[in-house]
Amino acid sequence: MTINTGISAPGHAETLRKGKGDWLQRYSTLGVLVLMFLGFALFVDRFLTPLNVSNIFQQIAILTIVGCGLTFGFAAKEIDLSVGYTVGLSGILVPLLLTLDWPLAAAIGAGLIAGLVVGIVNGLLVTKVGIPSLIATLATGSILFGVNFVLTGGRAIYGGLPQSYLDLGQGSILGVPTLAIFMLASALVAWFVMERTVFGRYIYAVGGNRKAAELSGLPITFYRMSALAIVSLFAVVAGALLAARLGSGQPNVGERYLLDGLATVFIGMTMFRPGTATVAGTFCGALFIGVINNGLNLVGLDTYVQNIVKGVIILAAVAIVSRTTKLSLL
Amino acid sequence: MSCRLEQIVMDFPGTRALDGVSAEFRFDEVHGLIGENGAGKSTFVNVLGGSLRPTSGQLNLEDRPVTLDSPRAALAHGIAHVSQEGSLVPGLTGAENILLGAEPRRAGGVLRSRELNRRAAELVENWFPSLALPLDRPVGELPMAEQKVIEIVRALRGNIRLLILDEPTATLEAREKRRLWSIIRGLPQRGVGVVLISHFLSEVRDLSDRITVLRDGKHVATLQAKDATEAQLVDLMLRREGALGPAIVAETRSRSVGAPVLRVRDWTVGGVTVPEFTLQAGQIVGLIGLTGAGHFGFARSLYTRQGVSSGRIEVAGRSVEARGVRAMQQSGVALVPDHRMENALSGEGSVLENLSMVHADTAARSGILSRRAEHAEAGRIIRLLNIKTPGDGQLIRNLSGGNKQKVSIGKWLYGAGDRYRVLIFIEPTEGVDIGAKQEIYAHIRRLAAGGAGIVIASSDLIEIAQVCDIALPFAHGRLGTPIPASEFSEARFIAAISGEAA
Numbered sequence: 001m002t003i004n005t006g007i008s009a010p011g012h013a014e015t016l017r018k019g020k021g022d023w024l025q026r027y028s029t030l031g032v033l034v035l036m037f038l039g040f041a042l043f044v045d046r047f048l049t050p051l052n053v054s055n056i057f058q059q060i061a062i063l064t065i066v067g068c069g070l071t072f073g074f075a076a077k078e079i080d081l082s083v084g085y086t087v088g089l090s091g092i093l094v095p096l097l098l099t100l101d102w103p104l105a106a107a108i109g110a111g112l113i114a115g116l117v118v119g120i121v122n123g124l125l126v127t128k129v130g131i132p133s134l135i136a137t138l139a140t141g142s143i144l145f146g147v148n149f150v151l152t153g154g155r156a157i158y159g160g161l162p163q164s165y166l167d168l169g170q171g172s173i174l175g176v177p178t179l180a181i182f183m184l185a186s187a188l189v190a191w192f193v194m195e196r197t198v199f200g201r202y203i204y205a206v207g208g209n210r211k212a213a214e215l216s217g218l219p220i221t222f223y224r225m226s227a228l229a230i231v232s233l234f235a236v237v238a239g240a241l242l243a244a245r246l247g248s249g250q251p252n253v254g255e256r257y258l259l260d261g262l263a264t265v266f267i268g269m270t271m272f273r274p275g276t277a278t279v280a281g282t283f284c285g286a287l288f289i290g291v292i293n294n295g296l297n298l299v300g301l302d303t304y305v306q307n308i309v310k311g312v313i314i315l316a317a318v319a320i321v322s323r324t325t326k327l328s329l330l
Numbered sequence: 331m332s333c334r335l336e337q338i339v340m341d342f343p344g345t346r347a348l349d350g351v352s353a354e355f356r357f358d359e360v361h362g363l364i365g366e367n368g369a370g371k372s373t374f375v376n377v378l379g380g381s382l383r384p385t386s387g388q389l390n391l392e393d394r395p396v397t398l399d400s401p402r403a404a405l406a407h408g409i410a411h412v413s414q415e416g417s418l419v420p421g422l423t424g425a426e427n428i429l430l431g432a433e434p435r436r437a438g439g440v441l442r443s444r445e446l447n448r449r450a451a452e453l454v455e456n457w458f459p460s461l462a463l464p465l466d467r468p469v470g471e472l473p474m475a476e477q478k479v480i481e482i483v484r485a486l487r488g489n490i491r492l493l494i495l496d497e498p499t500a501t502l503e504a505r506e507k508r509r510l511w512s513i514i515r516g517l518p519q520r521g522v523g524v525v526l527i528s529h530f531l532s533e534v535r536d537l538s539d540r541i542t543v544l545r546d547g548k549h550v551a552t553l554q555a556k557d558a559t560e561a562q563l564v565d566l567m568l569r570r571e572g573a574l575g576p577a578i579v580a581e582t583r584s585r586s587v588g589a590p591v592l593r594v595r596d597w598t599v600g601g602v603t604v605p606e607f608t609l610q611a612g613q614i615v616g617l618i619g620l621t622g623a624g625h626f627g628f629a630r631s632l633y634t635r636q637g638v639s640s641g642r643i644e645v646a647g648r649s650v651e652a653r654g655v656r657a658m659q660q661s662g663v664a665l666v667p668d669h670r671m672e673n674a675l676s677g678e679g680s681v682l683e684n685l686s687m688v689h690a691d692t693a694a695r696s697g698i699l700s701r702r703a704e705h706a707e708a709g710r711i712i713r714l715l716n717i718k719t720p721g722d723g724q725l726i727r728n729l730s731g732g733n734k735q736k737v738s739i740g741k742w743l744y745g746a747g748d749r750y751r752v753l754i755f756i757e758p759t760e761g762v763d764i765g766a767k768q769e770i771y772a773h774i775r776r777l778a779a780g781g782a783g784i785v786i787a788s789s790d791l792i793e794i795a796q797v798c799d800i801a802l803p804f805a806h807g808r809l810g811t812p813i814p815a816s817e818f819s820e821a822r823f824i825a826a827i828s829g830e831a832a
Contacts, residue, residue, distance in 0.1 A: 204676075209677070212676060
């Protein structure tokens with residue numbers, strides 16, 4: 001018995017054929033997002049109102065900021081499982097320091113420093129000790145989880161928070177919610193750094209092929225550590241805003257940003273440049289989750305059922321990415 | 331009593347790995363299978379061992395056609411394959427590995443360990459009575475030679491008539507090798523034929539009854555081992571159609587050769603020591619040798635400094651003390667490595683991203699990239715090297731082999747000016763079509779004409795003859811007498827790399 005495997009002609013013809021497949025692949029998730037949006041808009045009364053759309057943006061603002069950070073990690077092929085607890089850390093630390101009468105700038109500065117420390121510790125464990133980031137950050141996440149409870153004694157911190165701080169999460173400027181402004185600013189900064197700077201270019205190079213980057217003379221340790229530090233920095237910004245929005249610091253509110261944050265990046269990796277984390281993709285991923293959550297909420301679906309729906313969608317996204325590209329995180 | 335493969339063709343997308351290869355393996359012989367990397371040895375034994383279904387061709391076992399569509403089917407027909415990498419489970423004991431998948435069990439799947447140990451010991455005793463193997467220890471703790479024997483015993487546990495051994499001695503020390511050799515020699519007398527792949531030619535000649543030579547996916551010759559000399563085998567492995575003609579060799583080499591750009595003293599890497607090596611500006615030096623001779627490792631170490639146990643290196647007259655890739659890169663040495671998709675390029679990245687992997691900052695101000703400057707510089711390289719791509723945004727994985735290789739070279743030209751005084755190429759035209767090959771050669775010559783020193787380590791002797799000014803042969807871990815371009819000939823190359831005095 002013979003099997004004929006046609007030898008495909010290399011060169012231009014192949015390029016064009018693949019180009020077309022790529023196009024479909026690149027924009028199919030985006031298409032689903034648009035269809036979902038239109039579906040909710042048509043069939044759910046209160047969905048397409050200015051108030052609700054502004055609501056969606058507020059709901060995804062913090063998630064987007066976390067996702068933007070994670071995008072740096074994924075672009076360098078590093079995953080950070082401690083990110084949720086890092087959100088929690090600054091969501092406690094900043095209000096805690098404010099209740100101790102620290103000035104606002106100092107409290108937020110302390111939160112940023114805490115994030116930097118977490119990121120650098122993660123980075124050192126991954127690059128110097130040589131633990132894969134998936135495992136290293138699983139452990140540091142557990143440590144942070146403990147730290148968060150020790151800091152608060154397991155109780156929420158509220159009362160005595162200055163209005164200037166609460167405004168960061170609850171106010172609006174010229175009718176635009178501050179959270180939406182922070183989200184857009186974070187996404188723009190992240191996009192600019194990733195797409196328009198030498199630093200971003202090299203982060204992608206290190207993630208695209210670490211060996212090739214190393215043999216090209218790039219300081220790969222620096223870029224891997226930087227990527228992990230940036231994940232943590234975005235996470236602490238998100239945490240400080242989260243506590244301001246909630247009006248209190250709670251030890252366990254950050255946790256959901258791990259799974260949702262990863263989901264935004266995974267969904268984002270199915271579009272634009274399949275298999276590669278991009279800021280634009282992550283932003284659409286966050287919108288995707290925001291629209292689902294909001295729409296299902298308006299329909300009156302139970303939160304637990306929402307979680308099931310979300311899980312199924314994440315699986316679908318990851319399945320698409322893994323089937324079409326070589327997605328490897330370990 | 332034999333297994334015959336007839337007219338085996340194996341196509342992979344874009345390449346034909348085997349082109350009508352026929353061979354007969356008898357069950358009362360050791361049959362050596364040799365050829366350079368890429369000759370098709372592994373593909374051929376994978377067909378024989380049932381791991382690959384051939385595109386066409388037939389396999390006859392004792393004159394009856396059989397279809398082997400899996401390693402399991404091959405085993406059922408008495409053909410076992412011991413691969414080069416080894417397939418033992420390091421945490422399990424020798425006995426457990428020998429009977430892996432065929433453990434004696436009680437009802438409910440409970441292992442009968444005592445029975446397992448007894449049967450394993452019986453197998454070893456039956457096949458190799460003189461060996462004392464510690465079957466109760468995890469194999470990961472055993473020396474490589476004992477691991478290999480355990481693998482062979484496991485392969486022999488069924489009713490095996492043909493055993494394929496792929497580079498069985500590659501990881502062994504000299505003393506261990508000898509032990510394994512006597513085991514291999516003994517198998518045909520027990521009715522088990524051996525197909526032996528090895529790149530140690532003397533070993534193949536000493537152990538085999540007959541030797542089959544493959545080259546570029548074709549059968550070249552099958553000969554009696556006792557009649558073959560090593561030089562003859564090398565010749566069969568390497569001689570290509572359209573061998574080195576005087577026209578190629580006589581090509582003018584009018585570049586002027588300048589001051590030394592790279593100087594190496596007492597350089598020891600792996601098992602190879604090079605007492606002195608000097609590369610001059612404008613010079614193209616070829617490093618040649620058989621697989622395992624150490625010329626690739628030497629070339630690579632000049633850039634990576636990995637595995638270098640001693641030696642001094644000077645670039646453009648200045649000693650480079652700091653170790654590591656970055657120190658070499660920053661002092662003006664570049665590497666265009668082999669296996670480009672692993673070592674040089676990001677397949678999911680665009681042409682632009684890959685070209686700018688070394689010097690992205692050339693199109694940036696204060697770290698911020700200028701789109702226009704980037705496209706301009708990428709466009710310059712794409713035109714300079716004639717890279718065929720719809721644009722600099724095309725993904726690398728969509729390019730052909732030759733264009734990928736051009737990007738791998740282009741990385742060192744993008745924004746580099748004439749910063750790189752030393753360029754090291756390893757297998758520069760691996761998987762590159764003929765047209766692109768000539769373009770790459772032309773560009774290497776242009777780089778040399780521009781004053782760079784070039785090192786090319788290649789297994790393609792025609793390539794060396796076409797491009798290089800001088801060839802340095804490596805044989806038996808030593809650097810032989812340099813061969814100047816005026817003396818390039820196939821016979822001379824082959825004599826030099828098989829270690830015969832020139």
